[in-house]
Amino acid sequence: MVAVQFLEVGFNTMLKAAMSKGMSNFVFVVYSNGLAIFVLLLASFIFYRKRSLPPLTVSLVCRIFLLGLLSCCVQSFMFTGIGYSSPTLASAMVDLTPAFTFILAIISRMEKLNLRTQSSLAKCIGTMVSIIGALIVTLYKGLPIIIALSSNGQPSEVLLSLQSNWVLGGFLLAIGSLCLSILFIVQTWIIREYPAELIVTLIASIFATFQSALVALVAEKDPKVWRLTSNMELIAIGYSAVFLVAARNVVATWACRKKGPVFVALFSPLGMVIALVMGVTFLGDTLYLGSLIGATVIALGFYAVIWGQAQEEKTIENRGVCSFESSSAKVPLLENKGLDI
Template sequence: MAELKSCAEWKPFIAMIAIDFLFAVVNILLKKVLDEGMNHLVLITFRLSISTIFLAPIGYFWERNSRPKLTPRILCYLFCSAIVGASLTQYFFLLGIQYTSATFACAFVNMVPVLTFIMALPFRIETVNLKSNGGRAKILGSVICVGGALLLTLYKGMPLFKHPRSQALAPTMANAIKLSSSRRAERWTIGCLALIVGTMLWSSWFIIQSHVGKRYPCQYSSTAIMSFFGAIQSALLSLSTSRDLSIWVLRGKVEIITVLYSGMIGSGLCYVGMAWCVKKRGPVFTAAFSPLVQIMAAMFDIPILHEQLNLGSLLGSIVVIIGLYILLWGKNKEVQNYASKIAQEAKEIREQETQLQVITVSCDLSCPEAK
């Protein structure tokens, strides 16, 4: 029994590591097709449509006996979840990836746990006790993470690797190099702002998902519905911004593979896994694994796509990760203190029950003598 319990405790950790690896591959593929000129919103629409088609049958058959009634309130939650977790979030992240790099975009994802923690405070999903070391660590970690994010945004720094131009840059980025330095700085700024907005939306998704998981605890069905709403939202947004139907045509194997993989894996199984982890361990735990995406993306991004890694990105990422794990240390400390408090209270209750039993037995023995 103890081994089974230990195995169950490790499942969320293993799941999140696998999810982050799959997300890193998704980011690299997305960067590749975006550099080749694929439209952001078209990519999102295809991706979410594939996710819906892939997950809907699984959710229908797998969860048909345990699925609760789908109320208007739950549909409203799922619609909002699609906005902040699927359509708009992916749009801003893809825009940020195109204007910066996959590794740099993943660095912004490191802010997600802190923003999730801050957003969870008003909803009392998370609490802070400033009198305890854990509470102070959570505040300190949050401040350090914000400082790291500012460093990421405001300081680019010198490049740390030198790649030949022919290998280092995809076609669209090669053209971007020819632009004036002011134009390149403008693109970088737009990319940073897009990533900030995307990060805030992504953090909001974890909060919404914690509410969805309580009211509709069917990960496959809820993700399929969310993807369906997200696909409609993205399609409408795409059609409202561009009436050119040629952008909807997939060109080449890379685009087809990217759409299928990012749909079935990125927006499908990964979202299901994260929803399950949010249900099991909460939004902050799930978001805390975000830094792994950056590390794994860099393993592909730099040697394969020959993306550049700048000093500012490296320093900012290190600061963010330090702040993140100070925050997590504080959270873990508070959990330990709470567990100790509960154990102490349980011990006191048992002692009181034992004393009551002794008193009861004494009364039972003395009562016949009194008679």
């Protein structure tokens, strides 16, 4: 999951550069999902060639259709939000995902909440703190701390060519984070009943391709936007198809089956630090005081949730050990009674 965060932040930076060349984010979603289908088909053929798959039911196909729709929504909102803002803000708003996922997991009964325990209290407080931090990053820019300059001493061309709308971008990214949280819940719901990560991701990508194509046809009236005109666009599409739509989704689905949706979402804040460095270094993004303060607040909330999660797992393990020891202690007593009789 840590490697997934590096891949995702690297992609956000690459996408920002590609969009500065005039690439449509709606068309990008279609191409990346379409290319990912071929990658997943090849991987599924190799992996499941000698293995039997569980049967697909109509109910499962409907759930995977919903998963594909959520994937389409996540990509559309996120990519549009990045176009209006920056990869740094995108990574900051994705840090809302653990909070949203935790709330949705409680509602769907995938997580238990008991405010009398320190672990649950820490998770609740951490959730609220994360939301506050994301709001700070979105609504408060503050003074520039680092202003990246190009080699001739002027602001970089990428920075000058992009007219960022910080608040609108943050709003779209927040909606994308909520959709991502719902996606994790649906992923867990599906994969626990149908434990075949590659097949689930493949079918979801097929649905997402058709859904995103419909959105692109409505949103983009100019047929020229479907034409790829730069190497950066090709690289970004290939990167997204292989490492994000295919690899990331398969890994996330597997982790949802093993650890649950909250565990997967907890790794999102790691991208904030990576994005700050990459955005300033490669894109010429200006580092603002609001981003730094918000990132710090988000990190505090994140670690509070992590601590609460660790305490809950520790409590469950201790209960298991205690119950095992108590049952072991009762066996000789019963045996002794049997001998006395």
